[in-house]
Amino acid sequence: MKVAIGCDHGGINLKSALIKHLGKINVEYTDFGTFTSDSVDYNDYAAMVCDAVVKGECDFGILICGTGIGMSIAANKVKGIRCAHCHDVYSAKMTRLHNDANVLAFGERVIGAGLMQEIVDAFLFTEFSNEERHVRRVEKIKALEK
Ligand code: RB5
Numbered sequence: 288m289k290v291a292i293g294c295d296h297g298g299i300n301l302k303s304a305l306i307k308h309l310g311k312i313n314v315e316y317t318d319f320g321t322f323t324s325d326s327v328d329y330n331d332y333a334a335m336v337c338d339a340v341v342k343g344e345c346d347f348g349i350l351i352c353g354t355g356i357g358m359s360i361a362a363n364k365v366k367g368i369r370c371a372h373c374h375d376v377y378s379a380k381m382t383r384l385h386n387d388a389n390v391l392a393f394g395e396r397v398i399g400a401g402l403m404q405e406i407v408d409a410f411l412f413t414e415f416s417n418e419e420r421h422v423r424r425v426e427k428i429k430a431l432e433k
Contacts, residue, residue, distance in 0.1 A: 288411065291331035291345035293319040294395075295358075298351030301395035301403060305349065308404045314411065315343060332344060333361035340389050348390035362390050366432050369373040369425070371410075374398050379406040383413035387425050402426035 290309065294302040299321060309316050320325045329352040330384045336348040348370075349360035354371050362370035370390035371382035374397050379426040382388040393403060415421070 288318065288347070289315045289345045290346045290411070290417075291317050291319060291336040291339035292350075293321075293336040293348070293358075294351040295321055295332055295353075296324050297329075297353030297389045298358075298395045299324055301351050301393075301398075303398065304400035304403060305351070305407065307316040307399075312352055312408065314409075318319050324421060329357040333358050337365040337368045337390060339361050341365060346389075349378050349407065349410075350390060350392040351395055352392075353396040355392040355397065359390075359392035362392060369428060372416040373406055373410070374402075376402075376405045376409045379409040380413045383396070383410055384416045385424075386428075387421075 317334060319332055319337060321332060333350055336350055336417055339345040340348045350362060352358045354427045359370045359372035362368050368390050369388045370387040370392055373379040375395055
């Protein structure tokens with residue numbers, strides 16, 4: 288499994304904690320930045336991470352900003368992306384099971400590193416339920432992109 292990760296200046300510390308965690312759980316990643324605390328536009332990082340997911344270079348994306356909201360709004364504008372904004376473990380698990388989400392977004396100003404790790408594990412290690420009703424609903428999400 289390979290994960291594309293990205294943040295703005297509001298998410299840089301939690302991205303460092305995420306990188307440590309991905310190392311511990313042996314998950315490969317590509318870090319699209321940002322790499323300094325200079326103010327940047329979250330949209331640009333969402334675009335790079337989502338592009339890697341849509342092209343199949345990475346299986347999942349993880350986006351961090353101050354709240355996770357800007358990142359998730361921007362990511363969900365990209366065709367092929369289903370980004371879930373999650374600050375609890377239950378939602379992270381359910382969005383994989385029911386929505387086949389391929390990008391996760393959260394906010395450094397909202398959650399700490401401990402909860403972030405549990406959310407990331409739930410997201411990365413839960414498979415999409417292939418039950419017909421969930422497949423049908425995800426297909427209807429895809430139809431909205433046309
Ligand atoms: C940056 O100050 C902040 O607006 C950004 O990190 C994010 O929270 C936007 O949704």
